[in-house]
Amino acid sequence: MFPGTPAADPDAEAGPAVDADADVDVxxxxxxLYRDGVTARKGAFTPEWADRLGEDIALAFEEARRRPGGAVGRGPNRYYVEIHPEQIRGFVDLVDHPWVRSLCAAVLGPDYxxxxxxxxxxxxxxxDQPWHRDFPMPEETRRERRYTSLAFNVTTVxxxxxxxPFEIAPGTQWDDGPDFAHGMFPPKADRARYEQRAVRKFPQRGDISARSALTVHRGTTNHSERPRPVLVLGVDGPEATNGxxxxxxxxxxxxQTLSDRVRRHLDCPVVEALTPVTQKHTIEGLVMGDA
Incomplete structure (x- = not known):
C-alpha cells in the first residue's frame, strides 16, 4: 500500500443525502463568485464524513513530513501538501457532489x-500571511473578466x-496592476484597502467553499493549540494551465473503480504504482514568510 493511503473502509464513501445524479441550481x-470571488455550500456533508477526511489528511501529513520535499512551508508553522486522489476515502464523494459538479460546469464549462x-x-x-492571490491573473480573466479555474476548500474541523481563520477580501479578484510582486502579492501600501474589505470565514465540518484563487486572501494567526487542516481541490477550465x-x-x-462521469474530469496519469509527490506548489513570498 502507498504510504499515507488509508485502509479500505466499507462506509468511507458514504456521502451526502442527495440525489447524486441530479444537477442543482447554482x-x-x-x-x-463573480461579485465577491467566493461562495459556499453549508452542510454538504455530515460532520462524520469530515472527520474521516481529517483522519486521512493527518495520515498523509505525517507521511509527507518524514521525507524531503513532502511538505512545503507556506510561512512559519504553516504547510501545504499535495496528495493523490486515492489517499482520501471521500474523493469521489467530493468531486461528484452535485453542487461541486454543477458549479464547475456552470463556471468553467462541461470540459473542466x-x-x-x-x-x-x-x-x-x-x-498572518501576506495578502496574496495564488497565481498571476490569466489573460482571459484580464481581457474578458472570465474565470478559468476554481479552488474548493473543505475544512476538517x-x-x-x-x-x-481564512480571511478574504471580496471583489478583489479583478484587481490588476504591474505592482503586484510575482503577479500575486499586492504592494504593502495597499494593505489597508484589503483589511477594510476583509471577511473572516468560519466553516464547520461538512461545509464546502468555492472561490477564485485570484481573490486576494490570507491565513491569519493561529492562537489556539490546534491545527486547522483544510483540503484543497483545484479545478481548471480548458484554457488554464495550473495542472x-x-x-x-x-x-x-x-x-477502474471510478465512474465514467468522474473519469472524464480527472486530468492525471494512470499508473501501476503511486510515487509520493515532491511538492512544487510554492508561492515565493509565503515560503519566505513575507511578501
Missing part, C-alpha cells in the same frame, strides 16, 4: 478538469476565531 453561487488535490495545515503558532504545477496520479486499480 445560479446564485455563480453570481456570488480536476488538476489538484492537496491540503493546507496551519499549526499552532502560524502567523469546526473553525473558531482563535484558530487562524502543469501538480503531479496528481491514480493507480490503474483505482481508475
Amino acid at each position: 445560479s446564485a453561487d455563480v453570481e456570488a 478538469r480536476i488538476v489538484e488535490v492537496g491540503f493546507d495545515v496551519p499549526l499552532a503558532g502560524a502567523v 469546526d473553525t473558531t476565531p482563535d484558530m487562524g 502543469d504545477r501538480h503531479d496528481t496520479a491514480v493507480t490503474r486499480a483505482y481508475w
Whole structure:
C-alpha cells in the first residue's frame, strides 16, 4: 500500500443525502463568485464524513513530513501538501457532489478538469500571511473578466476565531496592476484597502467553499493549540494551465473503480504504482514568510 493511503473502509464513501445524479441550481453561487470571488455550500456533508477526511489528511501529513520535499512551508508553522486522489476515502464523494459538479460546469464549462488535490495545515503558532492571490491573473480573466479555474476548500474541523481563520477580501479578484510582486502579492501600501474589505470565514465540518484563487486572501494567526487542516481541490477550465504545477496520479486499480462521469474530469496519469509527490506548489513570498 502507498504510504499515507488509508485502509479500505466499507462506509468511507458514504456521502451526502442527495440525489447524486441530479444537477442543482447554482445560479446564485455563480453570481456570488463573480461579485465577491467566493461562495459556499453549508452542510454538504455530515460532520462524520469530515472527520474521516481529517483522519486521512493527518495520515498523509505525517507521511509527507518524514521525507524531503513532502511538505512545503507556506510561512512559519504553516504547510501545504499535495496528495493523490486515492489517499482520501471521500474523493469521489467530493468531486461528484452535485453542487461541486454543477458549479464547475456552470463556471468553467462541461470540459473542466480536476488538476489538484492537496491540503493546507496551519499549526499552532502560524502567523498572518501576506495578502496574496495564488497565481498571476490569466489573460482571459484580464481581457474578458472570465474565470478559468476554481479552488474548493473543505475544512476538517469546526473553525473558531482563535484558530487562524481564512480571511478574504471580496471583489478583489479583478484587481490588476504591474505592482503586484510575482503577479500575486499586492504592494504593502495597499494593505489597508484589503483589511477594510476583509471577511473572516468560519466553516464547520461538512461545509464546502468555492472561490477564485485570484481573490486576494490570507491565513491569519493561529492562537489556539490546534491545527486547522483544510483540503484543497483545484479545478481548471480548458484554457488554464495550473495542472502543469501538480503531479496528481491514480493507480490503474483505482481508475477502474471510478465512474465514467468522474473519469472524464480527472486530468492525471494512470499508473501501476503511486510515487509520493515532491511538492512544487510554492508561492515565493509565503515560503519566505513575507511578501
